[in-house]
Amino acid sequence: MPIPLTVLETRREARDDRGPAAPPTEDVREKVFELEAAGEWLVQRVPDPWIGVTTKYGRTKKIPVARTWHHKSCGQCGHIPGYSTSIFWLIRKLGLDYNDPRDQTSCTAWNYYASATSNQGAQAAVAMRNFGAAYESGYFPMIHCGTSYGHYKEVREELVHSAELRDEVRRICDKLGKPFVMPEEIVHYSEWVYALRDEFAKRRVLDLSGIDVTVHPACHYHKLVVEDAIYDPDVYGGQRTAVVSAVVTALGANVKDYSTWFDCCGFGFRHILVQRDFTRSFATLRKIEVMQEEANPDVVLTHDTGCVTTLDQSQFAARAHDRKVGVPVMSEAQFAALAMGAHPYRVAQLHWHNTEYRPLLEKMGIDWRERWREFEDDLARLKGDPKAFLTWEDADA
């Protein structure tokens, strides 16, 4: 019997012949609108223009292009500030309107996932308080943190299915003086990057064809409320979430596969708090070393705070044990910004990263020595005025 060389293509064609299967899960967004019709809450519409993307079971999700309210990540701001700065830099490069609020509340999901502290009502109230703040601003919420994003989607499910919880949280929002609003979509920033990847590619100034990338999909992006994550037939045959990987390809770099892609980065929430050595071992032995052995990447890209931090900073300890580590880690937003000419220190702020990244910059064609000299000049200037800080004008100077 001859072996078909196109066995996977044949399977995919046969799949098309079978016709679309009904999604196995309900579309919670329909319920969100039904509750609005019943007077239970307001629904904040995705503002025009938006881009339609395809989620796991073939549904369309609306991704707002502009007028976004940025729900930042505690860990990004605290550990890797170049992450959120790069997101804002990308938005500004496209000339889009956005809102960087100063009254955002932490989602508290880390406590919830790590140790089950807090309670259902408090968790949901924080989510609705933030959604209310976004609605009041007239901008649409966009979540930077993968955990906040996944958690808010779980909260949405709970609120949709529990009238008692809605009543409890509505009373809390009333006390806070916040409107009781559910957004039409819950959007992660990496979905926005995915939706606009071709716009970034048009503005790319570096040749990335020699850059090999391994991608770590964030668990709280694609494993919580799985049906809402983006999938694309052109990315691993639609079998893995397409965010990040599709961006890498659009920018002209090379996605490299490795066998432990589905594994957690090691953060683990509970582990990072109570078994940090487990986190470090997992991140380096199960992720970084496997990537090194199987794909030998120039950089690891991911799309969540904890993943960047864990994969990057765990390599420090493993290096002391002579493990095969030493791969720089950053978000796809930082990588896209660098590709478009962003300053590696003023914008991407790679000096906050732990693993050696300068060989990568050289391979990307970035003169990191000159950029560092510029940054040191900035620092010298800022030292003279304790109240001064770098501005967007500085970033693009």
Add this chain to the structure above:
Amino acid sequence: MPETVLVIGGGPAGLEAARAIASIGGRALLVERRDVLGGTPDESNYAALTPRMGSAQEALDALRAGVEDPAIDVRRSTTVSACSGSVGDFRVTLSGPTGETTESVGAIVVATGFQHFDPGRETQMYGYYEYPDVITLPDAEKMLKDHRFVRPSTGEPPRNVAFIQCVGSRDRRLGNEYCSKVCCGVASKEAIEIRRLLPDTKVYIFYIDMRMYGFWENEIYWPAQEQHNVNYIRGIVTEIVGKDGRLLMKGEDTTMGRPLEVLMDVIVLSVGMEPSRGTRDVAQILGVDQNKYGFIALPGEPMDVVTTSVPGIFVAGAAAGPKDLEDTVGMAGAAALRAVGTVRGLAHAGTVAAR
């Protein structure tokens, strides 16, 4: 009043229903979307039937011979595109090679069957669309029909083969909470066939729990272990990834309570049953109720397993849910009897009324 019964679907259920209708003096109009009769067992290259290993081809030939009867009008490459009227006087539009025709029939038997679960819907767990050596039960069946079992990626015989049970069945997350009934038996049958073909190949079956209905326990399950050394491991497989040109299977051995990671050469996904596209389409056209999974609903269960929500329309086989072949042909006979009885009962009532 038309006495003809329309039978939709030319698989085992439809063939047996048409034969049964003719055998009791009725007339059948049998429509089949493909240009050959035999249904899923033919389309999916069934080799040996579970549990007794009889030839599927011979069994299908016998069913096909049963519809070579002047009382049965067989229309191949034909589908039902519209239906109006009611019991005793349905008018159905058929789309076939020569265009559309409209036929009058007194009753209808739906025998549109099932399709195998698409493992791609279990995204990122099994890699069916990523790794050629991850195959399904029907893929394995096709190779076994040719008396050869190899790694699709290399053409070489595998050293280690694993079956994963309940792919697309008993899965609340996917919405398919039901058991597909036949997969445990079919996987065990295929495992035996592989061991017969490749005595040096180790074969494992990873299961939630084995469901060997009726006599299958003694006819398949114990012989697989005791005579053919098939290894049954109670475990949950969470993921398959490529590693060093082979397949790394990860999961948990739930008996031992330990994680497992083993390298395999071929992994066979025991895909369950879902309503076929034909079943879904025909249910819409005829207006019969479907259950939450899309199969044709049976409001009279458990004692009436063929009557649908629409008077005069009956169902046979896996269009109504997971069925083995024994249940399928049994339902076909019952549906044929009910359909002919309905038409004749109406005719008799009309005759009495006219007197």
